[in-house]
Amino acid sequence: MAKIHVSTTINGEPTEFLCDAADSMLDALRDTLGLTxxxxxxxxxxxxxxxxxxxxxxxxxxxxxxxxxxxxxIETIEGMAAPDKLHPLQQKFLESAAxxxxxxxxxxxxxxxxxxxxxxxxxETEVRFWLAGNLCRCTGYDKIVRAVMETAADMxxxxx
Amino acid sequence: MNDQSNxxxxxRTVRPDGADKVTGRxxxxxxATMPGMIWAKVLRxxxxxxxxxxxxxxxxxxxxxxKAVATAADFVDFPVDTxxxxxxxxxxxxxxxxxxxxKVLFHGHPIAAVAAINEExxxxxxxxxxxxYDVLPFAIEIDDAIAKDAPILHDFxxxxxxxxxxxxxxEHTLGDVDAGFAEADVVIERSFTTKPVHQGYIETHAxxxxxxxxxxxxxxxxxxxxxxxxxxxxxxxxxxxxxxxAIPAEIGGGFGGKTIVYLEPxxxxxxxxxxxxxKMVMTREEVMRATGPxxxxxxTVKIGAKKDxxxxxxxxxxxxxxxxxxxxxxxxxxxxxxxxxxIKNVHSFGYDVVSNRSKVAAYRAPGAPIGAFAVESVLxxxxxxxxxxxxxxxxxxxxxxxxKAAHGPTYPRIGYAETVEAALKSxxxxxxxxxxxxxRGVASGYxxxxxxxxxxxxxxxxxxxxxxTTGHPDIGGSRASIANITAExxxxxxxxxxxxxxxxxxxxxxxxxxxxxxxxxSAMVVTESTEQxxxxxxxxxxxxxxxxxxxxxxxxxxxxxxxxxxxxxPSMSLEELAxxxxxxxxxxxxxxxxxxxxxxxxxxxxxxxxxVDVDLGIVRVLRYTCFQDVGRAIHPSYVEGQxxxxxxxxxxxxxxxxxxxxxxxxxxxxxxxxxxxxxxxDLPMLDCGIIEIPNPKxxxxxxxxxxxxxxxxxxxxxxxxxxxxxxxxxxxxxxxxNVLAAIDANSSLQAAE
Numbered sequence: 001m002a003k004i005h006v007s008t009t010i011n012g013e014p015t016e017f018l019c020d021a022a023d024s025m026l027d028a029l030r031d032t033l034g035l036t037x038x039x040x041x042x043x044x045x046x047x048x049x050x051x052x053x054x055x056x057x058x059x060x061x062x063x064x065x066x067x068x069x070x071x072x073x074i075e076t077i078e079g080m081a082a083p084d085k086l087h088p089l090q091q092k093f094l095e096s097a098a099x100x101x102x103x104x105x106x107x108x109x110x111x112x113x114x115x116x117x118x119x120x121x122x123x124e125t126e127v128r129f130w131l132a133g134n135l136c137r138c139t140g141y142d143k144i145v146r147a148v149m150e151t152a153a154d155m156x157x158x159x160x
Numbered sequence: 161m162n163d164q165s166n167x168x169x170x171x172r173t174v175r176p177d178g179a180d181k182v183t184g185r186x187x188x189x190x191x192a193t194m195p196g197m198i199w200a201k202v203l204r205x206x207x208x209x210x211x212x213x214x215x216x217x218x219x220x221x222x223x224x225x226x227k228a229v230a231t232a233a234d235f236v237d238f239p240v241d242t243x244x245x246x247x248x249x250x251x252x253x254x255x256x257x258x259x260x261x262x263k264v265l266f267h268g269h270p271i272a273a274v275a276a277i278n279e280e281x282x283x284x285x286x287x288x289x290x291x292x293y294d295v296l297p298f299a300i301e302i303d304d305a306i307a308k309d310a311p312i313l314h315d316f317x318x319x320x321x322x323x324x325x326x327x328x329x330x331e332h333t334l335g336d337v338d339a340g341f342a343e344a345d346v347v348i349e350r351s352f353t354t355k356p357v358h359q360g361y362i363e364t365h366a367x368x369x370x371x372x373x374x375x376x377x378x379x380x381x382x383x384x385x386x387x388x389x390x391x392x393x394x395x396x397x398x399x400x401x402x403x404x405x406a407i408p409a410e411i412g413g414g415f416g417g418k419t420i421v422y423l424e425p426x427x428x429x430x431x432x433x434x435x436x437x438x439k440m441v442m443t444r445e446e447v448m449r450a451t452g453p454x455x456x457x458x459x460t461v462k463i464g465a466k467k468d469x470x471x472x473x474x475x476x477x478x479x480x481x482x483x484x485x486x487x488x489x490x491x492x493x494x495x496x497x498x499x500x501x502x503i504k505n506v507h508s509f510g511y512d513v514v515s516n517r518s519k520v521a522a523y524r525a526p527g528a529p530i531g532a533f534a535v536e537s538v539l540x541x542x543x544x545x546x547x548x549x550x551x552x553x554x555x556x557x558x559x560x561x562x563x564k565a566a567h568g569p570t571y572p573r574i575g576y577a578e579t580v581e582a583a584l585k586s587x588x589x590x591x592x593x594x595x596x597x598x599x600r601g602v603a604s605g606y607x608x609x610x611x612x613x614x615x616x617x618x619x620x621x622x623x624x625x626x627x628x629t630t631g632h633p634d635i636g637g638s639r640a641s642i643a644n645i646t647a648e649x650x651x652x653x654x655x656x657x658x659x660x661x662x663x664x665x666x667x668x669x670x671x672x673x674x675x676x677x678x679x680x681x682s683a684m685v686v687t688e689s690t691e692q693x694x695x696x697x698x699x700x701x702x703x704x705x706x707x708x709x710x711x712x713x714x715x716x717x718x719x720x721x722x723x724x725x726x727x728x729x730p731s732m733s734l735e736e737l738a739x740x741x742x743x744x745x746x747x748x749x750x751x752x753x754x755x756x757x758x759x760x761x762x763x764x765x766x767x768x769x770x771x772v773d774v775d776l777g778i779v780r781v782l783r784y785t786c787f788q789d790v791g792r793a794i795h796p797s798y799v800e801g802q803x804x805x806x807x808x809x810x811x812x813x814x815x816x817x818x819x820x821x822x823x824x825x826x827x828x829x830x831x832x833x834x835x836x837x838x839x840x841x842d843l844p845m846l847d848c849g850i851i852e853i854p855n856p857k858x859x860x861x862x863x864x865x866x867x868x869x870x871x872x873x874x875x876x877x878x879x880x881x882x883x884x885x886x887x888x889x890x891x892x893x894x895x896x897x898n899v900l901a902a903i904d905a906n907s908s909l910q911a912a913e
Contacts, residue, residue, distance in 0.1 A: 140806075
């Protein structure tokens with residue numbers, strides 16, 4: 001079967017790739033484009049380790065077909081930091097030990113960034129429910145939730 | 161070491177591998193690729209129990225794109241009657257778990273593997289393999305496996321002289337329990353069950369393996385020990401260890417489940433046969449069906465006490481599921497269950513029971529949470545019966561320095577009583593619960609902790625910085641802790657220390673990341689190596705100054721002359737000494753290898769508050785505090801992380817996690833949607849009460865911390881649910897259907913609603 005040609009934008013870069021009709025966006029990112037920061041923990045949309053944004057909307061890339069990226073804008077973990085500066089969430093995760101093994105971290109950061117873009121002042125409950133689609137087995141979520149709340153406060157302060 | 165003067169030990173430094181992990185750069189096993197790489201998939205058994213009559217792979221081999229097919233016949237043969245021990249594993253069982261030989265023993269048991277140019281063709285070829293089975297009756301639950309007419313999994317296994325599914329037993333005896341119970345004023349006896357639960361690491365098993373025509377083998381995989389991967393691959397494939405380089409990828413969680421191999425030897429044989437690098441990545445469903453959860457169990461515990469709360473006897477019988485091949489953690493269940501207490505008469509007995517389930521693997525303090533669940537639950541009832549505060553009951557019977565434990569040791573200085581005292585004094589324990597159907601539970605726990613083999617190399621770079629290499633995959637921040645210790649010892653800046661995990665060709669043998677041993681053991685060899693480096697640095701300075709090395713002191717990251725020479729020479733920094741290294745004797749560095757001892761056990765006490773929705777049966781954890789003696793918190797954030805992570809797993813085990821089997825002997829919930837681990841919105845903040853009673857047998861006072869935090873959890877939650885509802889529920893999980901059933905069976909509670 002002929003491959004499908006996809007023209008998309010990934011982390012601000014115009015990008016073209018070929019895929020099979022059945023390929024997920026996660027397959028295209030990891031195996032075709034070499035962007036292995038997005039992880040596959042389940043392939044069924046239950047763990048959130050593959051979280052990316054599609055036109056600013058948080059999605060599980062394992063549940064999205066690669067062909068659906070055509071004409072849209074994708075953001076992945078690889079696009080989160082500037083060359084010389086981490087995103088405030090990345091920096092806070094480091095400083096507050098909000099990661100252990102790190103496999104859920106890319107998805108967790110992409111999801112947390114998406115939350116703060118919508119809600120710069122989330123309550124603990126809002127953070128917990130927003131991140132409920134991102135499984136972490138190492139941390140018990142305590143330090144992750146704190147890091148997101150503290151980053152939100154820092155970013156609000158910086159925006160004043 | 162004086163706490164006040166510590167510059168790095170006890171500091172919350174930024175982990176050396178952190179920036180890679182928050183930017184997506186960190187390379188886990190499934191992120192690896194090699195030129196010319198192909199993909200392999202595994203054919204798995206559709207039956208829970210069957211004899212394999214024949215395997216015909218010819219159609220699979222003929223499919224275009226297929227490069228190699230492997231079955232058990234391609235691996236080293238280990239006859240069932242000759243043990244081949246490797247650590248706590250036996251290669252007879254490991255080989256049969258990796259690929260079925262005489263029989264398939266569980267639904268999902270690997271039978272053959274195919275390597276092809278892509279995953280789709282490999283999967284298609286697997287479906288073309290023709291296997292002829294003689295289907296056998298099966299047993300899933302313990303009671304079915306030990307019933308008189310149970311289907312026997314292994315003909316060679318005998319118990320009491322008869323074919324049996326009991327693979328082994330373990331017994332601990334201290335004093336005379338019958339005499340002890342005769343002295344008791346109160347005796348409580350209860351029986352419990354727990355379900356198998358999976359470690360739940362988010363990263364599935366994965367590897368890339370390349371075998372050159374001369375058998376030189378490179379393995380890139382995710383495991384809790386690259387040396388374990390090398391050894392097991394060598395055993396199972398027959399390739400000598402010296403020809404195998406096992407490279408530890410970053411590991412996406414293990415919790416014990418990655419202390420054995422499933423894929424690496426298979427990929428090795430497929431690579432050898434195909435001449436191509438081979439990649440294998442399990443799906444989540446494969447992980448749930450065919451990798452080891454920890455045991456399900458049934459147990460009975462009886463405890464007798466005097467009216468004043470003195471426990472006079474404890475007896476426990478623990479049946480643990482091993483899965484399809486021997487090796488359940490009965491030692492952890494029977495050995496740890498009574499270990500927090502000073503009890504004169506103890507009898508503890510464990511049965512290792514095989515059934516048609518996937519073989520169990522280690523899970524965070526293997527077996528100990530099962531033993532603790534039973535003992536800590538009975539203790540709670542005992543406290544109610546005696547009218548005593550449950551923590552005061554535990555404190556009255558707390559093991560201390562000099563206590564003889566039933567599993568063997570006489571304790572040195574330990575911090576168990578301190579964990580109970582801290583809980584008793586805590587704001588948490590002293591804040592009353594006010595809501596309806598709210599309750600508070602407590603429980604304690606013990607884990608052996610381990611020492612064992614570790615190697616380290618400490619090298620000074622030409623520009624005066626430090627590279628430390630150890631042999632343990634870093635799961636929870638151990639690199640940061642090693643950097644803290646090295647910087648402290650050398651008196652230099654934390655940022656000057658880089659910590660690497662060596663592959664099997666670049667660092668000496670190092671045992672698994674497991675048993676809560678990594679920081680304990682690697683800190684010992686890193687300390688020895690660093691001390692040797694300091695001696696070298698002093699020698700170099702002495703040479704430059706033309707004085708005796710005994711007249712040089714290392715302080716604050718500098719060599720300084722002492723005594724009569726103290727004013728004669730300016731001190732020399734690490735950078736200056738490194739620059740002159742070639743003129744003073746060559747590169748500066750030292751290594752150390754050791755079989756470390758003195759780990760000593762760890763203790764924790766947990767306090768848990770819950771609220772039960774009696775209409776829906778949902779138990780919500782409102783507040784949780786974990787008090788633990790950690791010896792010395794080298795990096796407090798990652799110590800807290802271990803505590804919080806263990807607590808979350810304990811809550812999951814207590815409330816929702818379980819393997820659900822259907823009538824066909826298949827797991828019905830092999831994914832994260834139906835195997836319900838705690839998600840972020842399920843949990844409150846998890847508070848930590850870190851208690852530091854330094855381990856007298858360790859240079860920095862370290863005790864293992866990683867496993868104990870799981871041990872008390874299930875009992876603490878269960879006891880809290882009793883406090884909330886007034887019902888003792890003895891079977892885990894306390895999931896909504898089970899809690900509702902318990903409420904429905906309790907008429908007084910229904911009346912109270």
